Amino acid sequence: CVHAGDFKAAxxxxxxxxxxxxxFTSLLNAPLENALxxxxxxxxxxxxxxxxxxxNSFSVPAALLFLSGRFLPAAxxxxxxxxxxxxxxxxxxxxxxxxxxxxxxxxxxxxxxxxLYASFALGLALHGYGLLAAALGMAFLVVDCFVRHVYNQxxxxxxxxxxxxxxxxxxxxxxxxxxNVYLVYAIAFSAAGHPLLALLAALAHASLTAIVYFLRxxxxxxESDAKEGxxxxxxxxxxxxxxx
Numbered sequence: 001c002v003h004a005g006d007f008k009a010a011x012x013x014x015x016x017x018x019x020x021x022x023x024f025t026s027l028l029n030a031p032l033e034n035a036l037x038x039x040x041x042x043x044x045x046x047x048x049x050x051x052x053x054x055x056n057s058f059s060v061p062a063a064l065l066f067l068s069g070r071f072l073p074a075a076x077x078x079x080x081x082x083x084x085x086x087x088x089x090x091x092x093x094x095x096x097x098x099x100x101x102x103x104x105x106x107x108x109x110x111x112x113x114x115x116l117y118a119s120f121a122l123g124l125a126l127h128g129y130g131l132l133a134a135a136l137g138m139a140f141l142v143v144d145c146f147v148r149h150v151y152n153q154x155x156x157x158x159x160x161x162x163x164x165x166x167x168x169x170x171x172x173x174x175x176x177x178x179x180n181v182y183l184v185y186a187i188a189f190s191a192a193g194h195p196l197l198a199l200l201a202a203l204a205h206a207s208l209t210a211i212v213y214f215l216r217x218x219x220x221x222x223e224s225d226a227k228e229g230x231x232x233x234x235x236x237x238x239x240x241x242x243x244x
Contacts, residue, residue, distance in 0.1 A: 048089070059078075071124075074186075085109060114141065129195075143210050157221060162220075163176075176212070186202075
């Protein structure tokens with residue numbers, strides 16, 4: 001409840017309303033994202049599109065750090081980029097300036113995320129982990145792309161994101177494989193001195209996500225097809241017969 005005239009409370013409520021992510025890492029990042037949105041909310045020079053460009057600009061030094069074998073600093077910077085990436089969308093929602101053009105931000109996200117994954121795998125291959133790291137990296141990129149495609153294709157076909165479709169899907173979305181959790185693996189295993197295990201853990205998590213997403217999407221779409229077929233049959237049976 002927000003009292004009339006309490007602008008500070010109203011702003012806080014608006015920022016909380018702008019929270020879209022349901023993954024556990026999104027909820028962990030939310031306090032810092034919200035603080036940044038509150039701080040930047042009144043600065044007209046800071047626009048959502050400029051934040052998006054800043055995010056993608058930061059991905060360049062992060063990729064170079066991965067390639068140079070400095071895996072822990074690279075992973076930490078990449079995670080910070082992920083937090084900053086949550087700011088542009090919230091800023092747009094808080095300001096009420098959602099645009100169709102702004103949806104291209106998701107394409108730029110995919111670009112820098114794949115670049116970071118590739119640079120991590122290549123950095124491992126260049127710094128002592130050889131073909132195994134390269135093979136794991138290629139496998140991870142393929143699986144991650146498949147996950148994205150299944151998710152996007154389902155949303156286009158069903159008109160609703162898979163993570164909001166049914167109770168199980170909402171629950172699984174809390175722990176599914178995505179950028180932030182992959183970077184948590186990179187931070188943890190790099191700090192422990194075993195960065196290759198981060199790539200292996202990310203591949204395992206992405207593979208589980210791919211299996212669950214595909215099976216759930218297939219189940220929902222088949223059920224939708226069956227319901228549509230029954231509805232068409234009922235319409236045909238209810239229509240008056242033509243007189244000869």
